[in-house]
Amino acid sequence: MSTEAIAITILLVSFFVMVFLRFPIAYAVALSSLLCLLYQGLPLTTICQQMVKGISSFSLMAVPFFITMGCLMGVGGISEKLIALADACVGWMTGGMAMVNIVASYFFGGISGSAAADTASIGSIMIPMMVEQGYDDDFSTAVTITSSCEGLLVPPSHNMVIYAMTAGGISVGSLFLAGYLPGALLALSLMVGSYIISVKRKYPKGSKFHFMNLLKQLKVSFWALAAVLIVVFGVVGGVFTATESAAIAVIYSLIVSVFIYKGLNWKGVWKTIETCVDTLAIVLILIATSNIFGFCLTRLHVPDLAANAIIGFTNNPIILAILLNIILLVLGCIMDMAPIILIATPILLPIATSIGIDPVQFGIMIVLNCGIGLLTPPVGAVLFIGSAVSKVPMERVVKATLPFYVCMLVTLFMITFFPAISLWLPSVFGSM
Secondary structure (H helix, E strand, C coil), X not given: CCHHHHHHHHHHHHHHHHHHCCCCHHHHHHHHHHHHHHHHCCCCHHHHHHHHHHHCCCHHHHHHXXXXXXXXXXXXXXHHHHHHHHHHHHCCCECHHHHHHHHHHHHHHHHHCCXXXXXXHHHHHHHHHHHHCCCCHHHHHHHHHHHCCHHHHCCCCHHHHHHHHHHCCCCHHHHHHHHHHHHHHHHHHHHHHHHHHHHXXXXXXXCCCCHHHHHHHHHHHHHHHHHHHHXXXXXXXXXXXXXXXXXXXXXXXXXXXXXXXXXXXXXXXXXXXXXXXXXXXXXXXXXXXXXXXXXXXXXXXXXXXXXXXXXXXXXXXHHHHHHHHHHHHHHHHHCCHHHHHHHHHHHHHXXXXXXXXXXXXXXXXXXXXXXXXXXXXXXXXXXXXXHHHHCCCHHHHHHHHHHHHHHHHHHHHHHHHCCHHHHXXXXXXXXX
């Protein structure tokens, strides 16, 4: 066995052993990289250099701003407004409250960019409301957690910024635009699944549709939805960089939450910022340690070896595309979202481009795969949050979620094999 092969074995085996032993993922990444570097005889100063290099990026500054924006809007009274708007749009249907939940998540996702925030915020309101109106608690929870993944696709998503940084040379504006139709397709797929179940279980309809009520709720929700317009059209139109638009969006969300909706006071603002700092610390530690791991992978030529191995398995682009999705889905069962993006992108992106998948389309595929991973045990963070919010045992939640897994996999299949779903909007607005 060559020295390089032993180093690769040490890196990967130690990493997966620590993951299965439930080490915090940042520690697993850092310690496996440390063992690999020690075996190769490299100076430990390499660790510090690579960690600093990993977070020393102007474009990465957009991440803390988007996280802060999502936190401020999430606790600033926005959720209730968006639920009322969604109710005015789709509440009249059979299983109307499930439809409201899904559409509200699409709206809220465009503000928070976080599936966990969506589940905690929308779920704490919608799940009790649905149960009160006769919906089963496990079904209500399943709808909430699966629809929360729409927020990962709908911009502004800080995970897309992380992917753009990791992939290199990918336009954040293109990724933002590329997420709208896949997010809408996911919402539509979940609505179809919810409708079928609602008809079968005879869940109630909501109140009749009234156009004037829709206009009223749209007027109330305008200030919340305008935050998305500032970010997306600012970036796509070249008015701001992603970082600048994120900073402006933080100021805007602060004004809306404190002065317009008045759902947040200054004491609440400081408490929210403390929460943001906690979240940001986790994200930045992951990015810094993952950069060391990526350095080891690149130095040992693992991306090339993996690409050759996978392509050597078959040269059929359809099978390769399915294989890429399976790899990401398996990783999603044992790892969180940011580490998968940071570690898997350098390895899998060259394979994807070799079979004709556009880097922007592949970014959407990674994000959706990771979103499904957030709902799968044993590491499904959103699954745990949904169970905690609804107080429904996780086993029941997983069972109720099974039909929605099918809906999400159908959406993933369509995004994989119909590139126009992701690439049409970026091409129309000339951001590609």
